[in-house]
Amino acid sequence: MELWFKEIDESESGLTFRVKKVLFTKQTPYQRLDVFETEFYGNVLVLDGAVQITEKDEFVYHEMLAHVPLYTHPAPKNVLVIGGGDGGTVREAVKHADVEHVDLVEIDETVIEVSRTYFPEVSRELDNPKLTILLMDGIEYVKSKKAHYDVILIDSTDPVGPAEGLISAAFYRDAADALKDNGVMAVQAESPFFYPGWVRKICQNLKTAFPVVKLYLSFTPTYPGGMWTFGFASKGLDPVEDFDPSRVPSDADFRYYTPGLHRAAFQLPAFAEELCGQNTPRIRVGKSRH
């Protein structure tokens, strides 16, 4: 017998892979959760039918969500991660020597349990003494904090069901209030190729709460189309102009993020420039040596 997983959306297309073994299946109060063992991707976490992380390529998403804002901020001490109960974003955040404390707010305890069991590399920092785990709704949590965090990372599922409120203007305003004056935020912002409507909405809503909003991209093979957007938002810091690459240790154990990619990721394909009104500064890309 062969089992094949398919993630198909309205485009009538998508990713498929063979499942060697179904390791875990549960309907939690929030979502359906499956863990599959596969040949190429290792273990795969699927929420409501959508691939969230695979052992093979999770480093791309987690490094790009975490390090772009964390290296833009000159001295990130207090970090908030919303969603991301798998621990991958936390793992990247605690690599920063500046970071003194991370609060992880996850609504679904099962995600944390499953990651501890089936994704040891992803969850390996979930017992880090710098970390506090809070099992609650991130939308409610941010309302309770004012001018507290340096960096907020929104590691959410697709904006349907419980995560829909995580792309609302009201949530983004609360998040802005929870940040200190020089705070920065990054959010997973969907695919510009498959879901341009979501990307546009995330950008528009971010702009109601933050003066600086820009999109950046990474390759994530197991997300639709392989091209994924993140939204960067801040109260003033620019992710390219204010980025100091000398803050990145030359011996950092990153598999995707580099200082060069940090800046390159903000260069959007022409078709995606209108999604956030983000025209690349064409006059500034000339020969730097002239």
Place this chain on the structure above:
Amino acid sequence: MELWFKEIDESESGLTFRVKKVLFTKQTPYQRLDVFETEFYGNVLVLDGAVQITEKDEFVYHEMLAHVPLYTHPAPKNVLVIGGGDGGTVREAVKHADVEHVDLVEIDETVIEVSRTYFPEVSRELDNPKLTILLMDGIEYVKSKKAHYDVILIDSTDPVGPAEGLISAAFYRDAADALKDNGVMAVQAESPFFYPGWVRKICQNLKTAFPVVKLYLSFTPTYPGGMWTFGFASKGLDPVEDFDPSRVPSDADFRYYTPGLHRAAFQLPAFAEELCGQNTPRIRVGKSRH
């Protein structure tokens, strides 16, 4: 009845989409050729089971293969395209006012015929008066030309079967001989995530024939993993240092390529840097205004 196409490789994973209609199927002397009508991607050209172009996303591959070398060369007059009988690369090449002549060398006439019939936007410049179409093996063709071309574009299928010789060191040396002294070349160079062995081999072989060899990347949703590599090779011109963005018309009708992306595409993810010994120049990514 529902028909679903799957492109699966040794990874036991891949792309799947629903086929609304099978428009064309033929075993030519060189390969099996299928054309499918789909909901999201429009018409899709499949060679030996591998997606080559879709109406929805072909612009990414064709723009990036053509414009990076064509805007690196200061005055590209004579261009050679090997493979690419669909006409997409030719369409991009003739957008350059400098280009006086393009030779298209395609081994399989059926690709050209099928593109004219089912991909009108891709094939629309195949009757351009600047174009000469030669139905023959590109490997043999390049041996006949010496110091003739300014730019060569290798628009090949995967390096198995008839296209295997198109990544050999011998072929690259012949191509170098067919280029003028300041000539540049770009080649499709597979996926760094799924086929790092091919990427490494292409790079190594290019280096036996060219002093300047660099990889660059683009997002191509319907190629495995969505992340695709191109190899840039030249007799001296550097694709970043010698690129003059003012050569790109501000009203160019590009949907992917921008001057900013031209340079950004050479910033490889950390895991891909070793494939071509291409360390990103970290010291040079600092704040340009300082």
